Every structure is written in structure tokens, then in C-alpha cells.
Amino acid sequence: MDQVLGQVLRNAVWERLDMLADLADRADAQSLVSVARSELPRLTEGWRAMLKAHEPDERGDCPTCSTRWHRCKAPCSVWQAAHEHLVAGGLAPQQTASAASRLRPGRRRAAVPGQPSPAETTGRHALVPPRRATAPA
Structure with missing residues (x-):
């Protein structure tokens, strides 16, 4: 039962992160502004x-990551990931990364460029209208 609950919790967190990434992109x-005011805090x-x-203990060890052995x-x-994403990442040259690169491993966007994914056509995010495929000009 703990494994099932753990998977449900992990899925909910991944979905929330995916939703926030979609909002940032679209x-x-x-x-x-509305999302930033509610989500940033x-x-x-x-x-x-x-x-x-x-936070390191008096011996300089991480109490959460350390084991008895x-x-x-x-x-x-x-802490390394926090520094990379919150501090160093802000100083790094900006890259044009697509939203797909931020999705958790194993998640895929639409297979055909310009075609919306099934999730995008269901209106899963109220603030983000589904992308529409555009005909070549």
C-alpha cells in the first residue's frame, strides 16, 4: 500500500511541475503574473x-542522505541541485530549451510537430488554451 501511495504522490508532483512548465511556456x-504570485511563495x-x-549536522554530514554505514x-x-537550479542556472547562458526537455523522463509531446498532444486537446490546464495546429503558409 505504501508503494501505491508513494506512486500517487510522485505522479501528482510530476503533473504539477508539468503544468507549471506549460504555463511558463504558453x-x-x-x-x-497571477500564477507567479500564487506559486512562487x-x-x-x-x-x-x-x-x-x-542541512549539514555538526560533523558536516547530511542527516537525510546519510545512512548508518x-x-x-x-x-x-x-544542495548541489538547489545551487545548480536556483543560483548557477540563473547565471548560465540562456538556451532555447523546449518545454519537452523539462518534462520528466518518459513523458513525450506530440509525435507530429505542430499537432497537439492528447493532454493538450482535453483542456487539462484552465489558464492555457490548447495549441492549435496551423496549416503551412
């Missing part, structure tokens, strides 16, 4: 809670 400016609090759990020295992979 929502209009007014919707983006939640995301920063989530990062803070996760980083607090990985293997001590994990700080900074652990969680």
Missing part, C-alpha cells in the same frame, strides 16, 4: 523545507 502575461517554501532537511558529506546532491 500562458499570457496576466495569467503568468509555495515553491520557495518547498525548497526551504527540503533544504532544511538536508555510509556518511554523506555536505553539500549533498539536494
Whole structure:
């Protein structure tokens, strides 16, 4: 039962991240401002809670990543990922990455360029209208 609940929780988090990535790529400016005001505080609090759990102990070990037999020295992979995505990523040259590159592994967009995926045609995100295929000009 724990595995089922764990999978449900993981799926919900991945879907939320996918939705936010879609919004960042496709929502209009007014919707983006609204989402930023509601989601940025939640995301920063989530990062803070996760980083607090990985704060090094008095020996410089991560108490969450360490086991009885293997001590994990700080900074652990969680702190490294936080730095990469929150600090270093902001300084890196901007790349034109598609939204598909941000989707979790195994998730795919439409197989045919310009054609909406099944999820996009169901209106799963209220703030983002489904993309419409355009005829070549």
C-alpha cells in the first residue's frame, strides 16, 4: 500500500511541475503574473523545507542522505541541485530549451510537430488554451 501511495504522490508532483512548465511556456502575461504570485511563495517554501532537511549536522554530514554505514558529506546532491537550479542556472547562458526537455523522463509531446498532444486537446490546464495546429503558409 505504501508503494501505491508513494506512486500517487510522485505522479501528482510530476503533473504539477508539468503544468507549471506549460504555463511558463504558453500562458499570457496576466495569467503568468497571477500564477507567479500564487506559486512562487509555495515553491520557495518547498525548497526551504527540503533544504532544511538536508542541512549539514555538526560533523558536516547530511542527516537525510546519510545512512548508518555510509556518511554523506555536505553539500549533498539536494544542495548541489538547489545551487545548480536556483543560483548557477540563473547565471548560465540562456538556451532555447523546449518545454519537452523539462518534462520528466518518459513523458513525450506530440509525435507530429505542430499537432497537439492528447493532454493538450482535453483542456487539462484552465489558464492555457490548447495549441492549435496551423496549416503551412
